Amino acid sequence: MYPSTLTQLARANPFHSPLISFHQRDEGRRAPHSKGGARRKLAAASYDEAGVSCEYGSNKYYALCGFGGILSCGLTHTAVVPLDLVKCRIQVNPDKYKSIFNGFSVTLREDGFRGLGRGWAPTFIGYSMQGLCKFGFYELFKAFYNDMLGEENAYLWRTSVYLAASASAEFFADIALAPMEACKVRIQTQPGYASTLRECAPKMHAEEGLWAFYKGVYPLWLRQIPYTMMKFACFERTVEMLYKYVVPKPRSACSKPEQLVVTFVAGYIAGVFCAVVSHPADSVVSVLNKEKGSSAAQVLKRLGPKGVWKGLFARIIMIGTLTALQWFIYDSVKVYFRLPRPPPPEMPESLKRKMALASH
Numbered sequence: 001m002y003p004s005t006l007t008q009l010a011r012a013n014p015f016h017s018p019l020i021s022f023h024q025r026d027e028g029r030r031a032p033h034s035k036g037g038a039r040r041k042l043a044a045a046s047y048d049e050a051g052v053s054c055e056y057g058s059n060k061y062y063a064l065c066g067f068g069g070i071l072s073c074g075l076t077h078t079a080v081v082p083l084d085l086v087k088c089r090i091q092v093n094p095d096k097y098k099s100i101f102n103g104f105s106v107t108l109r110e111d112g113f114r115g116l117g118r119g120w121a122p123t124f125i126g127y128s129m130q131g132l133c134k135f136g137f138y139e140l141f142k143a144f145y146n147d148m149l150g151e152e153n154a155y156l157w158r159t160s161v162y163l164a165a166s167a168s169a170e171f172f173a174d175i176a177l178a179p180m181e182a183c184k185v186r187i188q189t190q191p192g193y194a195s196t197l198r199e200c201a202p203k204m205h206a207e208e209g210l211w212a213f214y215k216g217v218y219p220l221w222l223r224q225i226p227y228t229m230m231k232f233a234c235f236e237r238t239v240e241m242l243y244k245y246v247v248p249k250p251r252s253a254c255s256k257p258e259q260l261v262v263t264f265v266a267g268y269i270a271g272v273f274c275a276v277v278s279h280p281a282d283s284v285v286s287v288l289n290k291e292k293g294s295s296a297a298q299v300l301k302r303l304g305p306k307g308v309w310k311g312l313f314a315r316i317i318m319i320g321t322l323t324a325l326q327w328f329i330y331d332s333v334k335v336y337f338r339l340p341r342p343p344p345p346e347m348p349e350s351l352k353r354k355m356a357l358a359s360h
Contacts, residue, residue, distance in 0.1 A: 056340040057143050066136030068333035072326040073131025078124040079325075082116035083318045085188045090311040091286040092189045100314040119184040121197040126180025130173045135330060137169035138232060152351045159233055166232035167225050174220045179213035181220065185286055216285050219296045223281030227274045231323055234270035240344040242266055251343045256335050263331045264324050271323025275316040280308035282315065 054060040077084070086103035089096075097103035107115055142165040146154040154161060183200045186193055194200035204212040242262050243251050251259065287299045300308070334341050347355075 051338060052340045053338040054340070056342070061339060062136055062140055064333070064337050064339055065139045065330075066132045068330045069131035069133070069135030070128045071131070071333060072329040073134065074124050074128030075329065076322050076325045077127035078120055080318050080322060081118075081120045081123055083314060084123070085116060085118055087311045087314040087318060088185060088188050088286045090314065091283045094307075094310050100311075100317075103314075118195065119187040122180040122183040122187070122200075125197075126177045126184065129176040129180070131326075133173035133176050134169050134228060137172055138165050141165035141168045151348050155345055155348055155351065158345055159237060162233040162236045163229045166228045170225045170228040171221065173228075174217060174224050177224075178217040178220055181285070182213050182216055185216075189286065216288050219281050219284045219288055222296075223278045223285055226281075227278035227319075230274045230277050231270050234273050235266050235323075235327060236344075238266040238269050239263070243344055259341075260328060260331055260335070264328045267327030268320050268324035270327075271320035272316055274323055275312070275319035278319075279312050279315050283308045283310060 054064075082104075083100075086097065086100055086107060089107070090098075090100070090103050097106055104116075111118070142161060145161045145165055149157060149161070179201075180197075183197055183204065186204060187195065187197070187200050194203055201213075208215075239262060242265065247254065247258075247262060251262075254262070283303060284296055284299050287303065288294055288296055303310075331341070333339075
């Protein structure tokens with residue numbers, strides 16, 4: 001009784017992994033690949049490709065996904081530069097900037113409205129490059145891992161695929177982001193150091209060399225990889241759950257605007273979880289890029305358990321809105337360029353038959 005109940009509960013969990021195996025006489029046999037080398041793209045196996053501009057998994061598909069990532073990340077992060085500036089100042093100088101509202105008040109009083117836009121150039125450049133790698137490589141790694149696992153395992157382990165693909169993509173995305181992130185934080189949190197990217201980058205290089213731009217890459221990985229894993233896995237599973245339990249009709253019956261609304265809602269839900277998961281590392285990155293000669297371990301020790309959570313409310317607002325807008329823009333780019341947009345994954349027929357046999 002109890003093992004059966006536990007199994008049912010585990011399978012009902014939206015982030016479950018397969019706990020039981022189904023055996024058939026033909027288990028282990030794999031369909032051979034065609035001589036032309038064409039491999040079935042599992043993520044798009046049930047997708048009607050009529051009316052799309054390119055094949056799922058083609059070079060054009062990945063290139064346009066990368067372009068969508070540039071727009072989604074570059075534009076949204078630049079749009080919230082004022083909020084990001086206040087959030088960073090709360091993290092590095094909590095005695096002066098006591099809250100999000102007080103931070104805006106102090107910044108406006110000292111620097112005026114123009115001061116709220118400090119660091120917009122490195123933000124736009126850095127996060128555009130990050131978006132290119134984040135979304136483009138995510139699609140690439142997701143297709144690669146799905147093909148590697150095979151159709152049934154790709155479905156059973158789909159959450160693990162989302163996590164692995166997003167972590168792999170973010171590893172490279174952060175290398176592209178790190179130099180501009182270092183410049184952005186220095187401009188925003190060190191008054192009088194530099195007011196523009198053209199002034200800041202040469203000055204940092206002259207003082208600390210190339211390491212000045214990459215000393216924050218390790219805490220950046222600690223911040224961004226968990227953030228991105230949550231961002232993609234939570235989004236993918238939330239979309240799946242919304243269509244299954246909330247939206248009153250199947251995705252195929254929804255119009256494009258209705259599908260984009262679902263995308264926005266799922267993106268915001270994912271963004272809230274992202275902010276909480278990644279905030280401690282974000283605090284370390286902000287302080288580390290402001291100070292010279294400090295290490296991540298030293299900053300973490302000095303901030304303490306409470307200090308790493310400073311500015312969380314501002315970050316939840318910023319990241320929730322950011323993530324929702326990013327997914328909305330990214331999906332809109334796919335709609336505009338008529339890219340393949342596979343529906344949420346469904347259980348393969350072969351797996352349904354195995355489950356039916358196992359239940360008898």
